[in-house]
Amino acid sequence: MKKKMGPSDLFFPTPAALVVSGEAPHFNIITIAWIGMVDTEKVGIGLLKNQYSLALMRRTEAFTVNIPTSRLFREVDYCGIVSGKDTDKWKATGLTPVPTEKTKIPIIQECPLNIECELEREIELDDLVLVVGRFVETHVDEDKVEKEGGRLRIDCEKMDPLVYFAVGNEYWSVGEKQGDAFFSGLKIKEKGKEKKE
Numbered sequence: 544m545k546k547k548m549g550p551s552d553l554f555f556p557t558p559a560a561l562v563v564s565g566e567a568p569h570f571n572i573i574t575i576a577w578i579g580m581v582d583t584e585k586v587g588i589g590l591l592k593n594q595y596s597l598a599l600m601r602r603t604e605a606f607t608v609n610i611p612t613s614r615l616f617r618e619v620d621y622c623g624i625v626s627g628k629d630t631d632k633w634k635a636t637g638l639t640p641v642p643t644e645k646t647k648i649p650i651i652q653e654c655p656l657n658i659e660c661e662l663e664r665e666i667e668l669d670d671l672v673l674v675v676g677r678f679v680e681t682h683v684d685e686d687k688v689e690k691e692g693g694r695l696r697i698d699c700e701k702m703d704p705l706v707y708f709a710v711g712n713e714y715w716s717v718g719e720k721q722g723d724a725f726f727s728g729l730k731i732k733e734k735g736k737e738k739k740e
């Protein structure tokens with residue numbers, strides 16, 4: 544039996560990313576859970592219309608998305624409950640800004656994966672703005688990648704990304720690897736073929 548919950552915000556898991564925006568010397572960090580890939584080149588971010596960070600992103604038309612490790616849950620939470628309007632979140636959290644070349648928006652040293660984005664477009668949705676960013680550069684900790692057939696593969700276990708369980712307002716880490724995308728389903732596909740033959 545299923546229990547009907549009606550329309551709700553019970554959608555999870557999501558990342559809890561740290562998004563950096565602004566201009567030197569006042570760069571700011573905001574915590575974002577309404578975030579996801581739109582396609583291989585773009586990210587979508589939902590921001591409340593009155594967010595200070597939205598104004599900063601609009602000013603430079605660029606930002607960085609930083610994926611924290613599970614151990615950074617306190618810093619992530621802090622950046623989501625305090626505004627950069629009147630606080631220096633870098634100082635308060637001890638997170639380290641690293642300058643970038645393409646967007647000139649810093650990435651966060653302590654986050655193993657960092658993506659520089661250019662603001663491509665905005666879509667207004669009631670009291671929310673969906674910001675679409677185009678990936679222009681990706682940075683990853685050297686010790687969390689390995690070469691695999693000419694391609695770089697990120698080691699998920701080493702990266703230990705933070706997972707946000709929105710339903711319970713809790714921070715989690717990921718569990719064990721279960722399979723390989725575009726391969727794991729082949730077993731069922733092959734079985735289906737057998738049945739038909």
Ligand SMILES: Cc1cc2nc3c(=O)[nH]c(=O)nc-3n(C[C@H](O)[C@H](O)[C@H](O)COP(=O)(O)O)c2cc1C
Pocket residue numbers: 559571572573574575576577578589590591594595596597619620622623624625626627628707
């Ligand atoms: C776990 C978590 C997730 C959040 N996700 C979002 C989000 O996706 N969009 C948003 O507008 N605010 C989100 N917030 C709220 C902002 O992070 C919060 O309002 C923050 O203080 C704004 O910072 P700023 O004023 O420095 O821009 C989230 C907060 C937390 C704790």
